[in-house]
Amino acid sequence: MQLIHYVNGVLDQSFESFTLDNSICGQVTSLSPFAVVRSGYHATVEPPISAAGTSVFNDRRGVVPVKFRLSLNGESTCRLPAATIAVFRLGGTAPVPVNQSDFLAPPDSGSTFRIDGSNCQYMYHLNSRSLESGSYSTQIRIGGIAVGSAVFGLR
Numbered sequence: 001m002q003l004i005h006y007v008n009g010v011l012d013q014s015f016e017s018f019t020l021d022n023s024i025c026g027q028v029t030s031l032s033p034f035a036v037v038r039s040g041y042h043a044t045v046e047p048p049i050s051a052a053g054t055s056v057f058n059d060r061r062g063v064v065p066v067k068f069r070l071s072l073n074g075e076s077t078c079r080l081p082a083a084t085i086a087v088f089r090l091g092g093t094a095p096v097p098v099n100q101s102d103f104l105a106p107p108d109s110g111s112t113f114r115i116d117g118s119n120c121q122y123m124y125h126l127n128s129r130s131l132e133s134g135s136y137s138t139q140i141r142i143g144g145i146a147v148g149s150a151v152f153g154l155r
Contacts, residue, residue: 004144006033025094043068043083043140043148046121053151057128063105064126068113068140068148078120083142084111085124090135090151102130113140128154 003026024036046067049055057064066085070077087103088095100111105127108114113122122140135153139146 004035039142039145039147040073041142041147042071045148045150049150049152056153056155059128059131059133059154062127062129064128064152066124066126066138068122069120078117080115080122081142083113083122083140085113086139086141087126088137090137095137098131103127
């Protein structure tokens with residue numbers, strides 16, 4: 001699910017929103033109509049990140065491999081549209097977005113996932129060296145809508 005915001009009759013998805021435990025949070029600079037939308041896509045986390053959110057990685061290793069598989073309307077699919085990643089630090093009163101430049105790794109291009117067509121999955125190498133120890137959530141987004149997430153720790 002994703003929170004969207006209408007500004008002067010135009011759909012705005014440029015603000016950060018976060019979905020966790022069936023709650024959606026967002027922060028904008030003006031008040032206008034909001035909507036909660038759901039995509040037909042659903043992304044499922046793949047190892048080495050545990051779907052149970054119990055994975056902890058050593059930040060000195062330098063990288064956290066983020067992998068997702070996709071389904072469309074409940075059916076697995078290898079037709080993988082462009083997807084982006086968003087990372088949030090957990091632990092305070094609200095999740096805090098992590099600046100992309102803090103987790104960008106050399107083999108990646110901005111916040112865009114690479115597609116591994118032979119394994120029908122998305123891949124991203126999240127640079128952990130610039131991140132502090134703690135808990136993080138990563139989201140996969142298609143068309144700006146969050147379609148999957150994973151929680152992991154850094155020590």
